[in-house]
Amino acid sequence: MNQAEDLKRRFSAIWEENEKPSPRIDLAARDGDGHGKDMEARVAKLEALAENTKDSLKDLRSDLRDLRSDIKDLRKDGLSAVKWLLGLGATATIAIGGLVLRILMTMPNH
Numbered sequence: 001m002n003q004a005e006d007l008k009r010r011f012s013a014i015w016e017e018n019e020k021p022s023p024r025i026d027l028a029a030r031d032g033d034g035h036g037k038d039m040e041a042r043v044a045k046l047e048a049l050a051e052n053t054k055d056s057l058k059d060l061r062s063d064l065r066d067l068r069s070d071i072k073d074l075r076k077d078g079l080s081a082v083k084w085l086l087g088l089g090a091t092a093t094i095a096i097g098g099l100v101l102r103i104l105m106t107m108p109n110h
Contacts (some may be wrong), residue, residue: 003066003070004067012053014053014056
């Protein structure tokens with residue numbers, strides 16, 4: 001699996017996790033201080049979600065750094081390949097030119 005597919009898979013998993021419906025506050029179940037009875041549990045869920053999101057973002061940032069590094073390496077490799085091909089082309093041109101010149105010099109004058 002390449003890095004782009006891995007990032008897509010991770011993002012999809014995070015998206016699906018966050019798409020789950022959140023529990024609604026039952027207004028009839030409020031206690032004396034004006035908060036729902038399940039407020040503490042809901043806050044704990046939100047904190048866990050925030051922590052998971054934070055970890056996922058760290059992973060994504062790391063993966064992006066790796067991708068940037070890979071792209072930079074590919075650019076260097078591509079540039080090296082182009083330089084090599086240009087050198088090979090120039091060498092071939094000079095060699096063919098030398099052969100043509102040699103053939104022309106060995107031909108008798110008419």
